[in-house]
Amino acid sequence: MSKSNKYDESSVTVLKGLAPVKERPGMYTRTDSPTHIIQEVIDNAADEALGGYAQNIDITLNQDGSVTVSDNGRGIPTGLHPSEHVPVVELVFTQLHAGGKFNKKSGNGAYAFSGGLHGVGVSVTNALSKRLEVTVKREGQIHHIAFAGGEVIQPLSVIGKCAVKDSGTEIRVWPDEHYFDSPNYNLTELERVLRAKAVLLPGVSVTLNKYQAADGQLQSQKWYYPNGLKSYLLDLLNDANTATPIFASENYLTEQNDSDFNVGEGAAFALTWLEEGHVPSESYVNLIPTPLGGTHEAGLKQAVFQAVSNFINHHNLLPRGVKLQSDDVFSRIAFVLSARLLDPQFQGQTKDKLTNRDALKLVAGMSIDPLELWLNQNIDIGKKIAELAIRQAQIRMRSTKKIEKKKGSGVAVLPGKLTDCESEDIRENELFLVEGDSAGGSAKLARDKNTQAILPLRGKVLNSFEVHRDQLFGNAEIHDISVAIGVDPHEKTDNPDLSGLRYGKIAILSDADVDGAHIQVLLLTLFYKHFPKLIETGHIYVAQPPLYRVDVNAQGKSKPARKFYAQDDQELENILQRLNLEKVKESAYSISRFKGLGEMNPDQLKDTTMSPDTRRLLQVQIPDNDSDETKNIFIKLMGKGEAASRRAWMEEEGDKVEADI
Template identity: 65%
Template sequence: MIQDLAPSNNSQYGDGSIRVLKGLEPVKERPGMYTRTQDPTHIIQEVIDNAADEALGGYARKIEVTLHEDDSVSVEDDGRGIPCGIHPEEGEPTVQLVFTRLHAGGKFDKKSGQGAYAFSGGLHGVGVSVTNALSRRLEVTVKREGKIHFMAFGDGFVTDPLTVQGTCGMRNTGTRVRVWPEPRYFDEPLINLTELERGLRSKAVLLPGVSVRLKREGNGRLLEQTWHYPGGLEQYLSERMGEDPLLIPVFTSERFFEVEEGDSFAPGEGASWAFSWHETRSLQGESFVNLIPTSLGGTHEAGLRTGLFEALKSFIEHHGLLPRGVRLQLEDVSARLQFILSIKMLDPQFQGQTKDKLTSREALKLVSTLVRDPFEHWLNQHVEHGKALADLVIRQAMARMKSGQKIEKRKSSGVAVLPGKLTDCESERIDERELFLVEGDSAGGSAKMARNKL
């Protein structure tokens, strides 16, 4: 049957049909465009990231997160405190703008040197304003310039205007934000404790000397857990890799550009890294950009793998270790690699507001340039370790080439080639293989992250 698709006479399309979303309305209408809506964890992480930015700039020494019995969460730091004066252009308290305006914050004016943060987790500028929009109540207490300021919001709107509630010492500064997430915006109403703990631990790893504490209220008790990693990346990576013997000792280094050192990168940009190889295990690395975890990787991870590949390939060729007919590829070097990578860069570009994947092209060159020379130098200083690693990589290459020959034979027999949208199984056992059908590429990325490679 052919339906009559003619417009109804009752439908009107005029000037008044166009709706303009103002303030935080876009976030409430389409929260999935601004944050992960599986649970409220990500909107809490936005507040934690602000505290971490203060620590990254050298202004804070502690970050404290409390899970309260009423399902609210508070985040406190001893940084400079959010400015509470009247904004010169908007005519409203600056702290109010931070929580009620999209794209308002101290992270935009970086290259001029006038911004509050030289390095921070992106330029989206919608972090804590999204937290406010998706919370039924949010309270902020600021200690700054000898005064204790307080302000509260409900459903994204001001309910308690900014007031001064008391005084404090001039050196007693910081910000405390307490959030009551609105359950209707999320699939699950409660914080993912495992994800929260992992994020807090990573902040402690990347900020040596900063104490990160998690408090949990419940049943009349207060449970506390504190993370502090004076050994930084090397200490954390050694813990992750466990008791299994490593092929080479953990290689840890860092490099940041200084003033007038070059035209390619700005002063302060650079990277810290720690990596090693297992003989048999394949583990997933961890990477960060300005303290933001990038669980889906990105161009900085590609830069690390490229730098390691070029350094090791040069070592192998210099010592004549490569058998005839064997060609090394990037995957041969990274197959058993375990790493922690943290970079600092101006104006990082991410895939989406959740910042799971770095897309800045400059990051590939930044990391590969910094990693290659020191690692190649280390290999030539520790030839026995270098040869052991070369042997592993060459065996990986030979196994790959042998497997490729089998695949070519299958192709010639009429078996279809795996489509580009699919990721091949790592196991050859039929009973361990599964096919996951997902809605789109973003969901596919989450499914790949959840694969158990151990």
């Protein structure tokens, strides 16, 4: 990667206090322990190494509960910001949206590839810390600044001199235990993150120093992987019995072409197939761990399925009557995936899941050719992989037949408006409860008829919060929902029979507007009150269709026309900011607002809301410690005698609502 990117006072963009973080820390970080706010500091050091500017990252768990993170990168700029007239190092730690990771395409940004575009990382760390000290070596001088609770208590000053070539940043953090469930760091998670950084940054040394509680001796752990992903996957496998050798590949765009992607974007991965046992897998985006996966994993899955399917078809290996699915190929794969994206978009500030839809296309496109080449150069290995995939398909088909036989004696007549799926394996079946017949029509055309069923609902479902179970079936919509899913209404204290359940996922799919939100609440009320076991066992989901579409005209031969989807105003703002940074004129793009699902054509609905690879589907969960609070909220919102408390609540909280009229 080029090291010509300038990193000085003008590299940092300010978007404007830390009070929101202290008010609701859970919106910005995980609050189970201070581990994640320390990871934000580690991520910054890793971004310096990713850019090629740092070779050492050292983390020390001090005896007083503080943590020190240091790197030998360029050092955070210490001069005044050109427009804010405040030292840049102070801005980075005191403004929510300040960082060197925004201007990625204009050439003025400090980082091309980094963990995210939120710009809230280390400022959140500072807000949730009793004290934070920064020492910067830069341009022959050693600078120091200290904060308490996010406020400057020792202004930036020069405390010494150093060699001009000696540069870097040292940050010491004292987390405020007031904001966390436990003051202790999750050492296992921290070690896993640090090891992963070393793997994904071949040639970079990562060291963890910690004091032993017994004797106070300093113990050091060092990770250094010159061979990268392949050696890391071997470590993860821990002598597991692999069916194939490890295949590793690294593919990044080296020059601009006609695609939507930029130089440096791409993916590296290492994978192998296992016969049995636990199958380890890890994925990363710009060095950020993504434990919940996302679209980059979906891209690798698609590439592997396509490559193996092509190999099986080419060699005519598929037995008659066997239909291969992607999970048959991918379920026994152990892998480590590292994607590199210019503008990664994550689900939430904790960055557990990647949501860029174009990441699927990028990773799949970059990975399929090397996989196919490897399979065709190693015919015996390819046939072994084909045998494993076919065996998985046969096991799946046998279990489906068992389910079919069990359900054959059922007497319930399915609703006439239900468009059912072909498969009867509830591990893969999905039912979408869709608002309105027009949206239902689009959803029927957008679905995968093998695994996805559609039940359109006419009008708004009855508020069932105070309806007795025996009276429920007087409402046709509730009757149809119950018959379609194959489970009878029940109480939380019952032990209901779920053996008739026909779908593993039941997804509420409504418009992304006020009416859609109302229908969503009515259906959630129905499941909360009368089908609580389905929520408890993780079968209820909420689909998230987009509210806006941005159509960008072609920008000459090198940039074809593009489409972006935004779920809300904030995502729309991020897309427009990205186009502005690309210097796309306002006249070169148009913004459409979907009035409802029925306005989407089937391809758009499939790509944004229904395809498992690119959709956003949120699982409905009620944490054990929040069950009483959840019940009180439902009573307040849905109870018939609660009009006065609803009004009082709206008067008190109404100013916080983002109205969509």
